[in-house]
Amino acid sequence: MRQAIRALTVLIATAALLPAGVRSFPEKGESPWQQSAPVQVMPLGDSNTAGADSARGGYRTDLWQLLAADGWQVDFVGSVSSGGPALPDKNHEGHGGWTIQQIHDNVIGWLNTYQPQIVLLQIGTNDMYTDASTAGAPSRMRALLDRITTTAPETQVIVTSLPPLADAAHNRRVQAFNAILPGLVGSMASAGRDVTTVDTGGSLIQSELIDPFHPGYGAASRAAARWYTALTGIPLTLYEAEQTSNATLVNAVRLANNVSSSGGTKVGKIDFPDSSVTFTVHATAVGQHRIRIRGGNGTTTVCSHNLSVNGGPATTVRYQNLGWENWTMVGVDVALTAGTNALRFTKGDCYAEIDALYLSGPTT
Numbered sequence: 001m002r003q004a005i006r007a008l009t010v011l012i013a014t015a016a017l018l019p020a021g022v023r024s025f026p027e028k029g030e031s032p033w034q035q036s037a038p039v040q041v042m043p044l045g046d047s048n049t050a051g052a053d054s055a056r057g058g059y060r061t062d063l064w065q066l067l068a069a070d071g072w073q074v075d076f077v078g079s080v081s082s083g084g085p086a087l088p089d090k091n092h093e094g095h096g097g098w099t100i101q102q103i104h105d106n107v108i109g110w111l112n113t114y115q116p117q118i119v120l121l122q123i124g125t126n127d128m129y130t131d132a133s134t135a136g137a138p139s140r141m142r143a144l145l146d147r148i149t150t151t152a153p154e155t156q157v158i159v160t161s162l163p164p165l166a167d168a169a170h171n172r173r174v175q176a177f178n179a180i181l182p183g184l185v186g187s188m189a190s191a192g193r194d195v196t197t198v199d200t201g202g203s204l205i206q207s208e209l210i211d212p213f214h215p216g217y218g219a220a221s222r223a224a225a226r227w228y229t230a231l232t233g234i235p236l237t238l239y240e241a242e243q244t245s246n247a248t249l250v251n252a253v254r255l256a257n258n259v260s261s262s263g264g265t266k267v268g269k270i271d272f273p274d275s276s277v278t279f280t281v282h283a284t285a286v287g288q289h290r291i292r293i294r295g296g297n298g299t300t301t302v303c304s305h306n307l308s309v310n311g312g313p314a315t316t317v318r319y320q321n322l323g324w325e326n327w328t329m330v331g332v333d334v335a336l337t338a339g340t341n342a343l344r345f346t347k348g349d350c351y352a353e354i355d356a357l358y359l360s361g362p363t364t
Contacts, residue, residue, distance in 0.1 A: 032117040032156075038075035041231075042093055042116035044103065045123045048163060049094030050082055052214035054260055055326065057083035057090070059122075059200065061217070062224035062294075062329065063231075064089055066358070069292045069331035072232065077114040086326040099126045099133075100140040104147055111152045119148060119157045120227060122200070125213065128165060128173040138180050142188070149193040156194045158230050159185050161201035163223070166212040174201070198230035208264070216259040218355070221294065221327070225358060236292075236358040239279050241267040251275040260325040261355045262294065268353040270305065270345070279343040281359050283336040289361030291343070292331050293317060296353040298324030304348030309334050310341055317345070319352045327355055336362070 032039045043049045043060050051058035060076065064087055067074050078093035093110050095102070103123050111119075123144070127137040141159075148157055161178040165171045178201055185197045200223040208219040215223070225236050239246045242254045242265035253269040260266075267277055283289060297303045297319040306314040320328045334343065345354060 038073040039118065040075050040077050040114065040116045041118045041120060042077050042110070042114060043120045043122075044078070044093045044107070044110075045121060046094060046098045046103075046125055047096035048125060048214060049092055049120075049122055050080065050096055051094070051220075052096070053210065053217040053220055055084045055086055055217045055220075057087040057220075058094070059220045059224040059227055060092060061087045062221040062327070063227045065294075065327070065329035066224060066228045066236075066292060067231070069329040070232075070234075070290070071331070077116050079110065079113070084326060085322045086328060097126055098123070100124055100137060100144055104140065104144040107144065107148055108151050111148065111155070115152070116155055118231070119152075119155055121145075121148075121157055121159045122162070124162050124177055125165070125174070128162070128170050128177065131173070134173040134177065137177055138184055141181070142184055145185070145188055145193065145195055149188070149195060153194070156196070158227075159195060159197050160223075160227070161197070161199045163201045163204045163215050164206045164209070166206060166209050170212075171206065178202075196230070198226055200226045202226075208259075210259060217325075218259055218261040218264060221262040221356075234360050236360050237281075238262070238356055238358055239281055240265075240356045241277055241279070241354045246279055246281075248278045248280070249276070250278075252277055255353075258325075260327065263356065266296070266353050266355045270347055270353070271351055272347060275347050277345045277354055279345075279357060281336070281341050281343060281357075283338055283341055283359075283362065285362050286336065286338045287362030289334050289336045289359060289363075290331060291334055292329045292358045293345075294327045294329055294355040294357065295319040296324055296327050296355065297321045297351070298326075299350050301350060303350035303352040305345040305352060305354070306348045307332065307334075308344045308346075310337065311344075314346075316348060318348075324353075329358075 055061045076089045076091045078091045081090040083090035203222040210216040240263040256265045304318045308314045
């Protein structure tokens with residue numbers, strides 16, 4: 001399993017865009033995703049892992065939704081349980097206010113108890129508040145990674161950059177730490193440790209913070225997409241429903257100042273027979289692609305939209321009723337032509353909103 005994530009790129013051609021549902025994987029081999037049992041993943045860190053956003057799950061909420069939409073079997077593990085309706089698997093090791101050293105001092109017990117196959121590590125924000133604490137943060141991170149990979153040498157560790165902070169001095173320290181992190185992790189990988197990095201912090205901006213320290217639910221969704229790519233090897237292209245360059249609306253409404261939406265605005269009031277949201281997406285080649293629609297449903301039952309691709313016959317996209325501002329991801333396979341394609345959503349049963357969609361493909 002030493003090549004866990006890297007081996008996933010080999011699987012993309014045959015498995016990346018299979019229909020949603022539980023995947024049928026090969027026997028356990030190089031990649032943990034090839035086994036039949038769920039892959040045990042430990043989200044590890046501070047309050048950004050625990051979730052200080054309205055969905056109470058940070059990036060974990062939409063990461064779980066994306067994985068579920070594509071049928072990946074995953075089991076989040078840890079001693080803490082928290083999250084909202086859009087996060088069925090609430091286990092993690094996110095500890096609000098904790099520093100790198102505190103995670104270091106407790107991680108052996110967690111690793112031995114839960115034996116994760118993959119650790120998602122986001123830690124260091126609480127080390128960024130003074131010059132003195134920041135100066136030692138890289139060496140403490142190296143010690144933490146050494147402890148994890150020594151205690152659990154078969155576990156893959158994915159380390160992310162930190163999100164921005166509102167205070168200018170704090171944020172300068174974050175930027176300096178983030179600049180050091182890839183080299184630090186790369187040197188350990190070169191020495192044979194199963195560690196890699198992902199830049200989820202780069203998907204976030206200061207203006208989206210809901211307090212001086214934490215991104216909101218919608219911003220965390222974009223970070224989740226980068227975690228998803230790091231885990232699966234599948235790049236995702238984001239199309240925001242509210243952006244006029246991405247989508248054309250007919251008898252539907254852009255609803256702004258919405259912190260749960262990935263771009264701060266969602267599309268609602270798709271309530272009438274002539275209502276539609278038509279995304280314009282680009283495909284590099286003809287073939288099967290996969291989209292994941294971030295949709296919302298606050299009614300008491302499952303609701304739907306009808307989706308047609310390039311004027312073809314419609315298929316039904318169904319959204320769980322998780323409550324307004326709790327988003328679900330729905331995966332759909334679509335046949336696209338090379339170049340520009342039109343994905344048109346119209347009203348189906350009852351009422352639902354659209355925030356964005358993520359595109360990948362084509363299958364080769």
